[in-house]
Every structure is written in C-alpha cells, then in structure tokens.
Amino acid sequence: MNDQAERLRSMVAQSRQEETPAKNTRVITITSGKGGVGKSNFTLNYALGLAQQGKRVVILDADVGFGNIDVLMGVTPKKTLADLIRKEATLKDILETGPSDIKFIAGGSGFQDLLDIKPEQYEYLLEQLGELQGYADYVLIDTGAGLNAQTLQLILASDDVYVVLTPEPTAITDAYALIKMVVTREPGTRLQLVINRAQSVPEGKETAEKIRLVAERFLGVEVPTLCVLLDDPNVTKSVRRQVPFLLAYPNGLASMCIGNVVSAQIKGEVARDLSTKGMKQFLHRMVRLFQ
Ligand SMILES: Nc1ncnc2c1ncn2[C@@H]1O[C@H](COP(=O)(O)OP(=O)(O)OP(=O)(O)O)[C@@H](O)[C@H]1O
Numbered sequence: 001m002n003d004q005a006e007r008l009r010s011m012v013a014q015s016r017q018e019e020t021p022a023k024n025t026r027v028i029t030i031t032s033g034k035g036g037v038g039k040s041n042f043t044l045n046y047a048l049g050l051a052q053q054g055k056r057v058v059i060l061d062a063d064v065g066f067g068n069i070d071v072l073m074g075v076t077p078k079k080t081l082a083d084l085i086r087k088e089a090t091l092k093d094i095l096e097t098g099p100s101d102i103k104f105i106a107g108g109s110g111f112q113d114l115l116d117i118k119p120e121q122y123e124y125l126l127e128q129l130g131e132l133q134g135y136a137d138y139v140l141i142d143t144g145a146g147l148n149a150q151t152l153q154l155i156l157a158s159d160d161v162y163v164v165l166t167p168e169p170t171a172i173t174d175a176y177a178l179i180k181m182v183v184t185r186e187p188g189t190r191l192q193l194v195i196n197r198a199q200s201v202p203e204g205k206e207t208a209e210k211i212r213l214v215a216e217r218f219l220g221v222e223v224p225t226l227c228v229l230l231d232d233p234n235v236t237k238s239v240r241r242q243v244p245f246l247l248a249y250p251n252g253l254a255s256m257c258i259g260n261v262v263s264a265q266i267k268g269e270v271a272r273d274l275s276t277k278g279m280k281q282f283l284h285r286m287v288r289l290f291q
C-alpha cells in the first residue's frame with residue numbers, strides 16, 4: 001500500500017471516531033439484473049411516496065451515461081457528483097429540488113471516481129455529502145442494469161438493496177444471477193425483491209416465490225419481497241409527459257401499489273427497527289478498497 005492509501009485509511013479511522021450521526025439516514029440501492037425493468041420509475045415514485053408521508057428523501061442517480069431520473073421529472077441538473085469530487089462544486093451546487101421537495105443528485109461519473117479517490121478529495125466529499133446525514137431520512141440510489149464494479153460496491157455499502165424484476169423468464173434468471181453474485185461476495189447483504197409490471201398480484205407473488213425458493217435452496221439466503229407493482233399503461237404515459245405517475249395518475253394502479261408499499265415500509269420500520277449505518281458509513285464502505 002502506498003502513502004496515499006495510508007493517509008486515506010487514517011482519515012477514515014479518524015472520522016469514524018468523530019462520528020455521531022444526527023439521524024439514521026437509510027441508504028437504499030435499487031438495482032436489477034436485466035435492464036429496462038422499471039428501476040428509475042420505481043425509485044422516483046417511491047421517493048415521492050415517502051416524501052408525501054413527510055420523509056426527507058434524496059435520490060442519487062448512479063447510472064453513468066444513461067441516468068434519466070432527471071428526464072423523468074423534467075429537471076435539468078447543472079452539476080454532478082463528479083464536479084463535487086473534483087472539488088469544483090459544493091453539495092448545494094449539485095442538489096436539485098424536484099416535486100414534493102424531493103432532492104436529486106446526478107451522479108455523472110462520480111460513483112466511478114469514488115473507486116479511485118484521492119485523500120484530499122475524500123476529505124472534501126465526507127464534509128459535503130456528510131451533511132446529508134443530518135438532512136435525509138432516505139437516500140435512494142438508482143443504478144444502471146447489471147453488476148459492474150461500481151454497482152457492486154454501491155450494493156455492498158448500502159443498508160438495503162432492492163432488486164427490481166418483471167415476471168419475464170429472462171428478468172427472473174438475470175435477477176437470480178445478480179443475487180447469487182452479491183451473496184457469494186457478502187452473504188449478509190439485505191436484499192428485497194420489487195416485482196414490477198405484474199399482470200396481477202398473484203402473478204407477481206408467483207414470480208417472487210420462484211426466486212425466493214431457489215435463493216433459499218441453492219444460496220441459503222432469504223430474499224423477501226418488498227412489493228408487487230402492477231403493469232399500468234399510465235406509467236408509459238407519465239414518462240412521455242415527464243411527470244412522475246404518482247403525481248400524474250395518483251389513482252392509477254401503479255400509484256396504488258406505491259402507496260401500499262410506502263405505508264407498509266413506514267409501519268414496518270417502526271416495528272422491526274432495522275439497523276441503518278448512515279451516510280458517512282456508506283461513504284466509508286464505498287471507498288473501502290483503500291482500507
Ligand atoms: N409498472 C409499469 N407498468 C407499465 N409500464 C412500466 C412500468 N414500469 C416501467 N414501465 C415501462 O418500462 C420503461 C422502462 O422503465 P425504467 O426506465 O424505469 O426502467 P429502468 O430499469 O430504469 O431501465 P434502465 O435499465 O435502462 O435504467 C418505462 O419507460 C415504462 O414504459
């Protein structure tokens with residue numbers, strides 16, 4: 001290990017000691033094996049649903065090159081996380097405000113840069129992004145499809161991971177392949193399924209059950225289902241209108257599904273008191289290649 005890595009390690013150790021989390025920010029990564037299964041639409045509307053229940057939510061778009069949460073909500077980010085990592089922007093510069101006061105950060109190449117960060121950049125990043133710790137109840141990270149080094153690191157660093165899939169056989173096998181790679185690396189990863197575009201609730205549950213059984217039998221892990229979202233033509237219409245479906249079609253099928261999962265989530269968390277590690281721990285774990 002070189003001097004730079006040594007300095008970074010001692011900074012991580014020092015800021016760990018200083019850390020007194022203001023509140024428990026839950027960091028959730030939303031991912032999928034197959035692309036185009038509805039991750040970005042789910043992330044955005046789930047964020048809005050949580051915001052409508054009084055939660056403060058920040059979305060980080062980690063889909064390098066193809067990020068489109070901004071397009072879905074009709075907001076144009078001027079700066080990205082990459083500018084912050086280069087120390088050319090502050091948190092305020094990169095934080096966009098969307099509908100229902102949700103906040104949004106475009107990742108740009110920032111999450112890739114995180115894997116190769118220099119100590120002085122890391123210090124600045126901790127100082128800036130660390131402020132989210134006192135602000136956000138939830139940080140939702142929307143990723144691109146598939147499992148590259150950056151997405152794997154995000155998954156391993158998060159409190160929770162939602163794997164989105166549709167009932168199509170290819171989406172099911174790709175989701176299973178992703179789950180297998182993740183739990184092989186880190187068996188304790190907290191994974192939950194989001195079944196999207198189901199034609200009916202029983203079809204969605206059947207899809208979830210297929211994955212649950214093979215994951216239990218061949219990988220020895222429990223993969224519970226967070227929710228089933230029904231296929232709803234309003235989703236495509238809302239994408240065309242650049243207005244999230246929860247706002248454009250609040251009484252539509254997809255919006256009802258989001259409403260259900262948000263209230264279950266809020267109630268469930270109180271009951272189960274799931275642990276969260278917060279924003280700073282997330283950042284530490286994200287750069288742990290150096291540690
Ligand atoms: N519940 C739904 N009902 C009907 N159509 C849907 C639903 N969810 C998503 N779609 C359709 O799927 C398209 C892709 O959704 P989205 O962009 O959210 O997927 P993604 O997983 O983020 O894709 P990528 O892997 O490219 O990032 C949407 O534009 C919409 O047309």
Ligand SMILES: [Mg+2]
Pocket residue numbers: 039040041063068142143144
């Ligand atoms: Mg997407």
